[in-house]
Amino acid sequence: MSIQTKIITVLVVVLGGLLLGDLIVLDRVVLEGFRKLESQETRREIGRTMAIVDDEVKSLDPVASNWAQWDDLAEFAQTGLPAFAEQHLSNTILDTLALDMVIVVDRHGRVVLSRFRNRQTGGVIHVDNLEHRDFPEDHPLLAHNRGVGHIRGTIATDNGPILTTAAPLLGKRGVPPAAGTVIIGRLMDKAAVSRISGQMNNALEMTPITAGLSSGQRETVNHILALDEPVIERAADGSWTALLVQRDLFGYPAALYSITAWSTIHGLGADTVRTASIMAILASLTVIAVILFLMRRLIVHPFANLKRELLDIRASGDLTKTIPASGKDEFALVSREINDLLTERA
Known part of the structure; x- marks a missing residue:
């Protein structure tokens, strides 16, 4: 082997090794940094989307505030006269207000009125944690016992998650003691999901966690609950899909959300x-x-x-x-x- 060939061989080996090391650094350090940055952005996007989902319950605030100052409703919480409910809390009025649930509880926790009705199907909604004749004093929705303003959250039902707001019945005077608590709810429907998706410029889907879940969906829910964090799947086109489970006020799984968005960071x-x-x-x-x-x-x-x-x-x-x-x-x-x-x- 000539000296020239030997020198060329040494050069190729040395520079090839340096080039290989450079490529490894680019992949393991630089590209990995972009992957971490994309992962952080993905989780922020998930957080922003779910924050808007949680804020959707605030759409009930106008009705809750008006009813909390309604003297006649406060009086009804104490008397329970059927005529008032028939005239002012009929299904027609609830449909007009887009409400699927209304509960009136007196100051002792006794349920004066409870209506659970899917306004779209006309069917009955079953809510295990709210179907009581008497609410315990420590019930998380008894606003008049909590010393706070509106209590908001989501509750799992057999019809899907229902957005819920509870407010103390203080009447126009607006000072304690309250006559009781009014609890209203609205099912999280496709229109609300579509509206949220439009605000976030991503694809949002919601699957109620009910008895009608398929075995595959049930397995996905159990997997996410076991991990206690979202499952994120990435596609070759730069899109990612996050699957996460929303828990309700009582800690029960209420809905399976799928968030799909596109990121240019990894690209x-x-x-x-x-x-x-x-x-x-x-x-x-x-x-x-x-x-x-x-x-x-x-x-x-x-x-x-x-x-x-x-x-x-x-x-x-x-x-x-x-x-x-x-x-x-x-x-x-x-x-x-x-x-x-x-x-x-x-």
Whole structure:
């Protein structure tokens, strides 16, 4: 193997190793940094979306506030006269207000009125945690016992999650003691989900966690509950889908949400790494080309000239000839030594 071949081999191995190390760093450090950044952005997007889902319950505030100041309703909480409910809390009125649930509880926790009706289907809604004749004093929705304003949250039902707001019945005077608590609810329907999806510019889907879940959906819910965090799946087109379970006020799983959005962060990272890799390869090839050029000019050509001069002397048999030895490099030094040797032999 010639010296030139050996040097080229060493250069290729060394620069190839450096290039490989550079590519590994780009993938493991730079691209991984973009992956982490995308993961953080994904979780922020999930948090923002679910915050809007939770805030959807605030749409009940106007009705809850008006009813909390309604003296007649406060009086009804104490008397329970059926005529009032028939006139002011009929199904027609509840449908007009887009309410699927109304409960009136007196100050002792006794249920004066309870109506659970899906306004879209007309069917009965079953809510295990609210179907009581008497509410315990520590019930989380007894606003008049909690000393706070509106209590908001989501409650799991057999018809899906129902947005719920509870307010103390203080009447127009607005000061304690309250006559009781009014609890109103609205099922989380497709229109609300579509509205939230439009606000977040992503695809949001909601599957109520009811007895009608398929075995696959039930398995997904159990898996997410076991992890106690969202499951995030990423696609090759840059989109990601997050699956998460929303718990209600009592800690029970109420709905399975699917959030799909698109992120350019990972794609930007991949483009950056790809560009950097191409530049590194081009730089390595340029370095090899420059080194080969310099090697041929500074090593190969002088060595070939020295060899040619020696062959000429050998062919002529004239030991008085000398080899050009200009310069101070190793080739000039070797040439002078050879000239001295030829002079001694001549």
